[in-house]
Amino acid sequence: MIDGAHTGPLHFSLLTLFPELLRPFTQEALLGRAVTAGLLKFDLHDLREHAGNRWRKVDDSPYGGGAGMVIRVDVVERALAALPVQPDEIILLTPAGKKFDQKMAEELAEKNHLALVCGRYEGFDARVESLVTREVSVGDYVMMGGEAAAACIVEAVARLRPGVIGDERSWQDDSYSSGLLDYPEYTRPAQWQGQGVPEVLQGGNHAAITRWRRDRALERTLSRRPDLLPSAGLTPHDSAALVDLGVDFGKLAALGAPPPPPVKTKRRKRKPSEPALTIQAPTDGGEQ
Ligand code: ADE
Secondary structure, X not given: OOOOOOOOOEEEEEEEOOHHHHHHHHHOHHHHHHHHOOOEEEEEEEHHHHOOOOXXXXXXXXXXXXXXXXXOHHHHHXXXXXXXXXXXXXXXXXXXXXXXXXXXXXXXXXXXEEEEEEOXXXXXXXXXXXXXXXXXXXXXXXXXXXXXXXXXXXHHHHOOOOOOOOOHHHHHOOOOOOOOOOOOOOOOOOOEOOEOOXXXXXXXXXXHHHHHHHHHHHHHHHHHOHHHHHHOOOOHHHHHHHHHOOOOHHHHHHOOOOXXXXXXOOOOOOOOOOOOOOOOOOOOOOOO
């Protein structure tokens, strides 16, 4: 959990050629509510305002030739210098950046003020690198611009601030926060098109439900994202569940998983020649 030591809102400055694309995103649903509650703050900055020419042209053709246009470094420099308060981090959205993940989201949620710089066209002049604190990609695919990437980052970071989503348990159980993918959830109807709801979830045995959920999270992660398992903090019980799911001991060790707890041995049947075990009757009035 974010430590709660923040007194002010988490402030996002979004620099883009299309502020009107992002504006409604910052005003609706949980983000809009968090702004009203003073937990988040957004300001939008149009890079064209800093073009420095009457055509509001922010890009130029690349040195060395080639297709497409490149956003000028001096435009980004002026736009950043014009921010009324200097941010703690200036993040450039680019498919060539470091891949965004939950750990980075948690790190960013500790800050007070983040600037997100969104590109379009063929990208930025490489010298923009010297103006930013990090370059971030939201995945191994190329979009038409950085706005959707900035929206991803805002979504993932903002929800980690206390009060932004109602129930803090719901992010602690999340996919990735636990190191594993989320377990499957169900709600009514109990029967839908021949598909039911696992019986354990319909009973009141909370320990069994917790274990079932953990086992299903392990199962999902094993089949969909096995790369997450080595850093998921697996317990001996998790190892036992993985063995039940068909993981052999060699693979368990490769995943950095601890050995499963020793299997309880079945009581050996008494040979007829052995004396029977006698159980002493309680002398103090029975059970406590
Ligand atoms: N701009 C275009 N594609 C992007 C990506 N995958 N991540 C961040 N910014 C981008």
